Amino acid sequence: MCNRFENEVFKKTGIGFHKSADELGEVLSKGDMKNSLAALGNTMTYCVSCHAQFKQ
Ligand code: HEC
Numbered sequence: 001m002c003n004r005f006e007n008e009v010f011k012k013t014g015i016g017f018h019k020s021a022d023e024l025g026e027v028l029s030k031g032d033m034k035n036s037l038a039a040l041g042n043t044m045t046y047c048v049s050c051h052a053q054f055k056q
Contacts, residue, residue, distance in 0.1 A: 013049065013050045013053070017050065020039070020046055024042070
């Protein structure tokens with residue numbers, strides 16, 4: 001679903017999302033519960049904000 005829209009804001013949100021997801025993967029691999037939940041929350045914020053703007 002990532003490259004379907006030619007839109008600057010959409011792209012920026014998408015890139016920020018992917019970066020946060022990369023960080024999430026790294027934190028998860030270290031097995032620290034508190035940091036894992038924080039990173040997960042950060043990534044989920046992108047899901048919600050992008051859907052609020054672009055999902056019909
Ligand atoms: C950069 C924007 C963006 C991000 C970030 C994003 N989404 Fe989406 N998502 C969309 C758009 C746009 C659609 C609608 C696509 C369509 O209708 O063809 C969608 C559709 C979906 C759907 C289909 C459900 C439905 O009602 O049709 C699911 C499930 C979903 N996203 C989950 C997620 C989850 C989970 C995350 C975070 C891990 C996420 N998305 C992050 C833009 C995004």
